[in-house]
Amino acid sequence: MKNSSPEENNEKQLMKNYLLGDLSSDEQTQIEEKYFADDSFYQQLKITETELIDAYLCNELDVKEKKKFEEKFLSSKDGKQKVEMTRAFLKSINKITGEKAVLEIPVISNYKRRFVWSESKTLKQFALAASLVILLGGGSWLMFQTIKLQNQIKILENQQSQQQADFQKKEQLLQQKSDTSQKRYEQIKQELDTERQERTLLENEISKLLQKSAQVISMVLTTGLTRDNATTKLLNIPPDAQILQLKLMLEEGVESYSTYQVTIKTVDGKQIWQQKVTDNVKKSINVSVKTVTFSNDDYLVTVSGINKNGEVFELADYYFRVAKK
């Protein structure tokens, strides 16, 4: 009674692991070199392969082994062929022995279904017909959906273009309004500017007038007055007065000249102002003198006539006193 040795068992296990892809790369290389070089080792490997297939078909592999087996063998043409050949062999043996199938070929997951499937013509035809129906149905439904969507798109596009047209109209209206407003604005602005200018002119005139009224004082002087406190005419010059208009009354019978000369001196004899007058003088001579010329003091105004030869003849003297406020 000779059992297999542990070495033989180890070798068998190693080969099984190799066929299931459970070895490292180095271990794989060792096995490969061996079975390519050594025919007896190759024979052992072949037997192990057959036994592995037997075990799979008799449901003797554990879950992990079964999964690896299916990955390796059932995705390979050669592998599948070997499995089917083995199945045929075992089934034939089964028939002879009359044993029930324990050899009920386990469903080779999806692979078996696929294999059986591929062999049934009727099933294929039915599947093809069913697929066509589904495809047609699906296609029609898709087409319907597409048309529906296309219509919706058209409606939306129309709405969009309508909205765009409305928007453009509104924009134009706004633009027109804006233009009108702009014109009106320009017009108003122009009117405003004109009014401002006129106002400015008026204001200037008013101010001039005001200036004139506020800034001129006048005095009438007659001859015969002497310079003394009792009879000297007092002139109060307000601060805002700028011009002193003197009206110098001439006595009757005074010779008339074509040109007169008016001189203003202080009582010290200092001349502070002089002007020639060529107006047609009859009874009085009017002169305008700036008030800044005067300070608080007494003043003498002399009127002289100038003949054609340029000779000057004094005609009258006038006295007044200035008091500035």
Next chain:
Amino acid sequence: MKEQIVKQNKDELQRESFEILLKRLNTNQRLAEEKYLIIRNKLTIFFRTRGYSQTDLELADKTIDRAARKLLEQDNNQSENSETQNVLSDSYFLSVAHFVLKEHQRGVKPTVAIEDLPIATNQLAINNNQEQKLIEYEQTELTTKCFNECLSNFPIEQKLLIIEYFSVEITKAEQRQFLADKLGININALRVKAHRLRQDLVKCVENCVKKA
């Protein structure tokens, strides 16, 4: 037209190179063909366990074609009076297989697209493809008939051995041990013997189905 010529040239090249390959495997045609099938099977196992299950056969054939073309080049470079070359070892194909594997992993396009290479270029290979057709006869009467016929051709002891060894029983290990003890041989030796008989039986069934 051009494509046809190219394909024709390719086919001729592959036929020529394949014939050289067979000669290098064995001077005997029949043994060379058997050797070829063994090498092909080894290569298939190699590519499958390396994770290329889906293309194991194509890669195996590609390896053989590549090896054959190399041999043809060598042959063309040899002078006419040179001695006969040594028989090719299987390990040579393993080295070519490693190269093909690396190429495949890198995703490098081969000089000749693998789609352009026929799976087989000779009658043997064509016959191999016919094996696939056996799958279609799995549960048919023909298979059963052939199986019975072939089994009947075996001597009674071998017939019993096959049936007893491979029948599905719960205590398979015990039964096999019992058999081994009965025959006075090591369980491993029994194993080898049983599987050899099985291979012969399967071959017989294949041939029987083919003939039918």
